[in-house]
Amino acid sequence: MDKSNFRFDDKVVLVTGSAGGIGKTIATAFGKAGARVAICDINRVAAETCLKELRESGIEAMYFAVDLSKKGEPQRMVSDVVDAFGKLDILINNARAGERLELLEDTEENWDITMSVGLKASYFATQKAIPIMDSQGGGNIVNISSVSAHVISSGSAAYHVSKSGLSQLTKYLAVHAGPKNIRVNSVSPGLIVQDEHRNRFKSSDNVNYRTRAEQCHPLKRVGYSQEVADAALFLCSKAASFITGQEIIVDGGLIIQDQWALLSNKTHTTDNI
Template identity: 40%
Template sequence: MRIKDKVAIITGGARGIGKETALLFAREGAMVVIGDFDAAAGEQTLAELKSTGARALFFKVDVTDRASVQNMVDATKGEFGRIDILINNAGITADAFLTKMTEEQWDKVIAVNLKGVFNCTQAVVPIMMEQGSGVILNASSVVGVYGNVGQTNYAATKAGVIGMTKSWAKELGKKGIRVNAIAPGFIITDMTAKVPEKVLELMQSRTPLGRLGVPKDVAAAYLFLASDEASYINGQVLGVDGGLMI
């Protein structure tokens, strides 16, 4: 029960890494709020959470829409009285080579993966500052560190998330708010299902641990950074990649 009675908002919490994190946080004693654009998957995950006896809420939220985000944050504060943890997990891809990437592909990924993180964080920070405590965890990626062919937009957002993480850690640390990022490698989710099998095999062969990651690998890292065990960790990017970035 490492985060007992903490209130955690998890964006992109309906499926994949977000869902695994929501279920783990509930088992560890947290009250969990899922924000996701996929209403059907969100309701299903909410039902799973409630079946375990957890206190949980689901909001259909568009992280690119500030009003949508603010509604989720206000309702969470109204229901639980506080917000202790924000996990900016929502993200999308729209891959193409630079010469073929459309403006629409660029704008869509920037809006969700970068502006969405900004919107959600800006909405919760006043509450955390009033409390004098809070944890913000952002989803970056190994791609944000070393780039990737065909992912100009995605790599740019994930590198941007690292920059925001470090800036916010400096701004908010004295307010009792820790800000860190996770940089997953290739994790088996719906998102990687779009990646060609040959690419996944190549990434697996380059990973020192010799396997691709699974959602629980990332969820466990989120849990550690959200807990008091990580109370002196701030402004860091934790690679959860099996050693891929070595």
């Protein structure tokens, strides 16, 4: 394996929703691999903390305040990042908004914000980024989707629809941007414990939930933000140079399980092998 394939020196990476959660881990991972990173988020306070941490670990980073639910903002965000850094090589559409409201409690406001931040903004940020990447000879785009694009869990219909829309958008953009040497892929996380929630997840008063969460995965554990970041890094790396329009599901096997076995209370453990 050529380790230089996973270096991003001189690359500029824009990550939306990167003030915290998975986005922050993705931004940090690219930064550690040599990239300059643009932290784009609505949450100024969290973004300032994130920026401080990144800079303390030697990563060159800037914060760009943006409300991706507003018309024109995704495009302005991309322009601002290019004005500040002089280029844009990688765009990670990661931000999400909205609540997980059940069918009968859901509202039009919740539908609008979920779709605008999670789906529409990804499209218009990408639309703005493509000519810029084209003028530089190519680039990479990764949409952070979800297993909710494939299976139905409790909560927001709009979330499920926005994520399945991202899957089709990924393929659409891959076809249209491919001739410009721009690859477009997606990463679909399953049950991920964000870095900032690790202690809570591992706390002693959380044993029941933790055990159930771990048991419903074939790998018998939940996932971590770094594992989503690693998939995004791979897709943008030279090691993935012939991969476009694809999705990597990072879910420890959660959605491929034998549902009938679960129904009959049989779980796949090493004892069954």
